Amino acid sequence: MSLPQLKNDTLLRSFLRQKVDYTPVWLMRQAGRYLAEYQATRAHAGSFMALAQNPELACEVTLQPLRRFDLDAAILFSDILTIPDAMGLGLDFVAGEGPRFAHPVRTEADVMKLSVADMSRLQYVFDAVSLIRKELDGKVPLIGFAGSPWTIACYMVEGQGSDDYRLVKSLMYSRPDLMHRMLEINAETTALYLNAQIQAGAQAVMIFDSWGGVLSDSLFQEFSLPYTKRVVDALIRHNDGRQVPVVAFTKGGGQWLEDIVTCGADALGVDWTVNLGKARQRVQDTVGFQGNLDPMTMFGGEQAIRSQVRRVLDDFGPVGAGGHVFNFGHGISRFTDPAAVSILVDEVHTYSPQFHTP
Template sequence: MSSSSSMSTFAPLKNDTFLRALLRQPTDYTPLWLMRQAGRYLPEYRATRARAGSFMGLATNPDYATEVTLQPLERYPLDAAILFSDILTVPDAMGLGLYFAEGEGPKFERPLRDEAAIQALRAPDLDKLDYVFKAVTQIRRELDGRVPLIGFSGSPWTLACYMVEGGGSDDFRLVKSLLYRRPDLMHHILKTNADAVAAYLNAQIAAGAQAVMIFDTWGGALADGIYQQFSLAYMEQVVSQLQRLQDGQQIPVIVFTKGGGLWLEQIAAIGADAVGLDWTVNLGEARRRVGDKVALQGNLDPNVLFAGDDAIQAEVRKLLESFGRPGAGSGHVFNLGHGISQHTPPQAVATLAQAVHEISRALRG
């Protein structure tokens, strides 16, 4: 992990619009980045992925991870870079044996299926994740102050879904039946995950991440009341442990529960600087609901990017007008409501970036 002495070698930030929006400070335009912006929709990503030989070959090699993190910034005027990695690096380092089955996505060789395995679960030795922190420092250096770098992790609940199911799931039958049958064991997993995620994000911050995001991809699969107890409470534990100041700079924290629109006020109260929204939420209404407690990030339906330039521009305008003019104490970061589809035409992202920047400038007028 980098000491603060190596931090001081990072170039000063030239474009801090993204960080200012997260901290609800005035900006000249609405900043933009995209979830999965370094990904399969880019031919150059596919070329690097082929050279790396496998997804994990890409994610665990700091040179490759740096290369793909920077690729979208070479093409588009995005306002932030996000570390190229995978949320499942943490459970992998806990000894669950991550592998990728062709066409099936991520799997674990040793999922948490019995009480003994769950009781034996411990937060990982962060040295096993050194490749992530090396990548963070390398990306930050290569960015040379162009835009800020976002670090990230899965949420305790979302990681637990994969750890118990042993991979992705349509119905979360195994993890939810454990939750209802043995809440004590579920809480043990989640507490372990919360400590692991906090330590992991703090190590990314120490290595050079300038903002961090917690992805709660599967929080929206939970019943009301259960969500608060088994997902939100543990994200709050993570947020409370984060290092929010590094080298005199504030490190903003974003939390995102996909499908969490009903719980917006509660999510806004856990101490994060910004809340991510999926496309089912009305952005203007969300702003009214949270007042000036947090900045908002989102929330264009990724499928708009298949509809052509006119539709992209119209939907961007609609979203920006719905949020309204950022006033004192409000902030908006433009993003999609979920990750960008691998089938997206690269030109659509150029149209999107231009529309967000131009229309948001004009609306500030």
Template sequence: MFPELKNDRFLRALLKQPVDTTPVWMMRQAGRYLPEYRASRATAGDFLSLCKNDAFACEVTLQPLKRYELDAAILFSDILTIPDAMGLGLYFETGEGPKFKHTIRNKADVDALPITTANDLDYVMKAVTTIRHALNGDVPLIGFSGSPWTLATYMIEGGSSKDFRHIKAMMYQSPETLHALLSKLAKSVTAYLNGQILAGAQALQIFDTWGGILSGPMYQQFSLLYMKEIMDGLITEHEGKKIPVIVFTKNGGQWLENMASIGADALGLDWTTDIGEARARVGDKVALQGNIDPCVLYAGKEVIEREVENVLSGYGHGSGHVFNLGHGIHQYVNPDHPKYLIDAVHKLGEKYHDPKFDDLDSLNGL
């Protein structure tokens, strides 16, 4: 069906298999910091038109790969596709981010929501297949979704929030209502991600962007529990290959042991967590992804290279590390600067891996 994969360094690292150097990709690597992305968005008319047209989604997914020697592509889409498919009316206002025409505030609202299937988001599945073919096996394709908790924050607040007062009020005053919503979302996310696997995604990431706003007990009950439900329902192997899954909870470094227990292959780290300490705590169970401060990319080449070395040395020798930013790349970054980071990771990363790395295609089904 698809061309043979030529660079599987990213997949190997997620499975803690030997690699020749540390692989790297960047969250939001296709985005507004690239002039070619801004041109594509202007041609499409708006952000949602980019997401819902497979030709545009493919075009912008490939843009950073034409500039940089990245080790993975990530599907160009949005985490709020599922709430949109549920009928909440997603739209974007300039300078204000995503908004919904309809919000979820009570049990009746939750009861009225459908559980979505992959067929309800066929434009995403079409984009995945289109991108996978266009990649021609150069690098793997990452599919993704928001976590149930993160999706629920937008659905209940009606958009972005600073205090999350509506969802937290529901969490404490009507927890059964919130659990009912999260249950529907977990089922929808599971079907959505499985659909992406069948369409061609070779790895997955669950973005739990707002899990870190919770207290420890609430994180367990309202975020982690539902990500575990998703993990339990995912296709684990497709086309004879293991499908690795990354779970990323921003500001979740205090819960790494709990996160490592749900069955994910890797944990994403933001820049507030020391990667060496994280490896000591959970590195025998999962791979780690991250975690340079995205603002480092505002600096020049020497500073970027220094900070790359700090992260690489912090993780230390051996596989199981995928280099990434601690969150998405910022809009105003000079598009020349990511190349400094990516080249530095590949060059400086070599010394942290076995120089005798050879053909390992027979390992673990890869």
């Protein structure tokens, strides 16, 4: 299928540290519960999984924020837990409680039963990617994504979100061999999954290591980072005549930037605890950066939003040989007023050109 040519490639070029005229912006979870139109579409679908597994509805939700805001990218509406669901763990979203797996991975027998997911079970995701690319008509790039092998393993073992990661860390400490086997399977599956998204039309991909920061030093380097690197090493990096940027985001991983940069990603996402200017110095502008406004800023009123947006841009400083994509340091809160998002996007676009040399 012939896909429309891209009209605004500012985001892709920023990830690759190429010259642009302003700092592009998109927001993690920009298609989601803070939008009334999302809530209506979700109610029509009947459940989160019914929404995510319907390419037409997933496309509609992906496009909704772009109708409201002058964003520089769309991100596929899906979930990082589609992979373990395709492995047969039985994903469901319980109202008020979040994701749950019917068959968590807790024992040696559970681990030994795991195998690389059949990509045909995820065809609904790839169909959504192709449809979104067609409907975007080249307006902005489409970002695909997946969870990191470690983050996916946390959910697989815990069976749901966790406050203390007791079950997954118990397995990691008591049977590291089983944890490594699970991570190897996750890494292979994730690479296949992201490559299929790229082949379907995703123009950049992001790996969310949302729970990498719960590991201690040295264990992050053993159980998370090497498997993210395996995924990155296996990815298609050129498609449709241009480079496909890869972004790696470890929440709580600011202390490991020098290590994370070795995974081979083109850009690193960082949370709001990181100073972007110092981060650039630490990695000597060898990668681009994405981030890193605190999502709670959105509840401080217009003056606070504009002030904090400027602070983030000031922290990064003159772009020069670097690359900066503005974003939150984690996902947008469901309670955010959409009017606050309009203020944020306006401030990024109006204040940032001074940091880009003519």
